[in-house]
Amino acid sequence: MKGTFTYSNPTRLHFGEEALGKLAGELAGFGPVVMLSYGKASIKKSGLYDRVMEILRAAGKTVVEDPGVMPNPTVEKLREGARLARENKVDLILAVGGGSVCDYAKGVSVAAYCDADPWEKYYVRMEPVDNAIIPVGCVLTMAGTGSEMNGGSVITNHAVKRKIGRVFGDAVFPRFSILDPVLTLTLPRYQMVAGCFDVMSHILEQYLSGTDDNTSDYIAEGLMRSLVHSSRIAAANPQDYEARSNIMWTATWALNTLIAKGKTTDWMVHMMGQSVGAFTDATHGMTLAAVTLPYFRHILPYGLPKFVRYARVVWGIDPAGKSDEEVALAGLEAMKAWMQEIGLVLSLRELGATPDMLDGIAEGTFLLRGGYKPDLTTAKIRLILEACF
Ligand code: NZQ
Numbered sequence: 160m161k162g163t164f165t166y167s168n169p170t171r172l173h174f175g176e177e178a179l180g181k182l183a184g185e186l187a188g189f190g191p192v193v194m195l196s197y198g199k200a201s202i203k204k205s206g207l208y209d210r211v212m213e214i215l216r217a218a219g220k221t222v223v224e225d226p227g228v229m230p231n232p233t234v235e236k237l238r239e240g241a242r243l244a245r246e247n248k249v250d251l252i253l254a255v256g257g258g259s260v261c262d263y264a265k266g267v268s269v270a271a272y273c274d275a276d277p278w279e280k281y282y283v284r285m286e287p288v289d290n291a292i293i294p295v296g297c298v299l300t301m302a303g304t305g306s307e308m309n310g311g312s313v314i315t316n317h318a319v320k321r322k323i324g325r326v327f328g329d330a331v332f333p334r335f336s337i338l339d340p341v342l343t344l345t346l347p348r349y350q351m352v353a354g355c356f357d358v359m360s361h362i363l364e365q366y367l368s369g370t371d372d373n374t375s376d377y378i379a380e381g382l383m384r385s386l387v388h389s390s391r392i393a394a395a396n397p398q399d400y401e402a403r404s405n406i407m408w409t410a411t412w413a414l415n416t417l418i419a420k421g422k423t424t425d426w427m428v429h430m431m432g433q434s435v436g437a438f439t440d441a442t443h444g445m446t447l448a449a450v451t452l453p454y455f456r457h458i459l460p461y462g463l464p465k466f467v468r469y470a471r472v473v474w475g476i477d478p479a480g481k482s483d484e485e486v487a488l489a490g491l492e493a494m495k496a497w498m499q500e501i502g503l504v505l506s507l508r509e510l511g512a513t514p515d516m517l518d519g520i521a522e523g524t525f526l527l528r529g530g531y532k533p534d535l536t537t538a539k540i541r542l543i544l545e546a547c548f
């Protein structure tokens with residue numbers, strides 16, 4: 160391992176059945192005004208809304224309701240939430256929902272007291288945060304993004320067709336997150352498997368880089384093996400608590416900064432997926448599933464030893480009688496079979512993308528340089544995207 164780094168993670172997690180019982184204790188650490196941010200309908204349908212309101216009332220909090228956070232939260236909603244938080248002088252933003260609600264809450268936490276336009280300042284220009292930050296806590300209802308224990312906040316601006324992820328520092332990480340796998344059991348199957356692929360993609364985009372012998376890669380392999388195992392069980396029986404709890408815990412560790420330590424990272428699948436999202440508003444994990452295999456086939460010759468290791472360790476490919484390239488490709492075939500088995504999409508067409516969007520999606524794909532093929536161009540991205548139809 161050759162990298163040098165500092166590691167800390169400020170989020171306190173409460174995991175397991177009935178973890179919601181820890182919310183009251185966490186609330187005691189904050190002032191009286193709580194902004195309750197949530198999505199469209201799921202927490203009311205499941206009864207979680209009533210349970211959280213009861214805990215807030217019992218804690219004597221004044222609740223500022225902030226409903227309607229949409230999947231792939233928009234810049235308009237961010238501005239509205241920032242105004243609401245500022246006007247009500249909220250002491251804590253409590254995000255109850257999936258990654259979208261958590262991401263949005265973090266965006267609001269820095270936007271509320273920002274004098275400039277937060278989209279331009281924090282998402283386009285990526286300036287450091289220099290205003291007051293409202294603390295965030297999460298009650299997570301969907302496993303996938305890792306937003307419960309990271310500084311990520313992805314916001315979509317439909318007017319300019321850009322979906323941009325900002326990774327904020329420690330001060331913006333959730334102060335606490337409640338992870339009860341039971342709360343994820345009401346998730347529609349499509350969202351559940353999309354979340355599984357989001358997790359896989361997070362791990363792979365940190366794994367497929369570098370050439371040194373790195374502990375982070377061994378951790379990544381363990382996480383991937385657990386995820387493949389549990390996702391198969393969950394796809395066959397979504398109510399399997401053990402599988403769902405493993406998926407939830409794996410999701411957190413896939414993107415809470417640990418497995419990126421000492422490494423460069425790739426993230427081009429996310430850059431393409433986010434641009435697809437800006438044009439289609441499709442489910443995040445599915446956008447990644449649609450672009451992954453063509454992208455991997457493109458970079459495979461440049462990172463062949465790692466693709467061979469991935470095929471052998473994660474997919475159990477027997478190398479006997481095969482060239483390295485054959486082993487690596489067999490790994491991708493095994494991955495494809497798993498994707499089909501659990502019900503992921505394999506093409507952009509399935510997400511409503513049309514070929515006339517290709518230029519725009521390619522232009523909206525930010526080029527990052529940490530992977531095995533650091534000299535990608537927008538024209539190359541367009542070719543890879545073409546292969547995703
Ligand atoms: O709005 P409601 O009614 O709550 O419905 C949601 C939504 O429609 C529903 N849902 C969530 N939990 C449920 C449930 N339905 C029934 N039962 C439950 N328990 O699921 C739908 C999708 O929710 P969403 O929060 O959008 O999904 P996800 O957790 O995948 O979040 C996606 C967002 O996170 C960003 C993505 O780009 C996308 O905008 N990401 C954030 C990252 C980060 N913070 O580090 C990294 C990721 O790569 C990702 O980019």
Ligand code: ZN
Nearest residue numbers: 304357361429
């Ligand atoms: Zn993701």
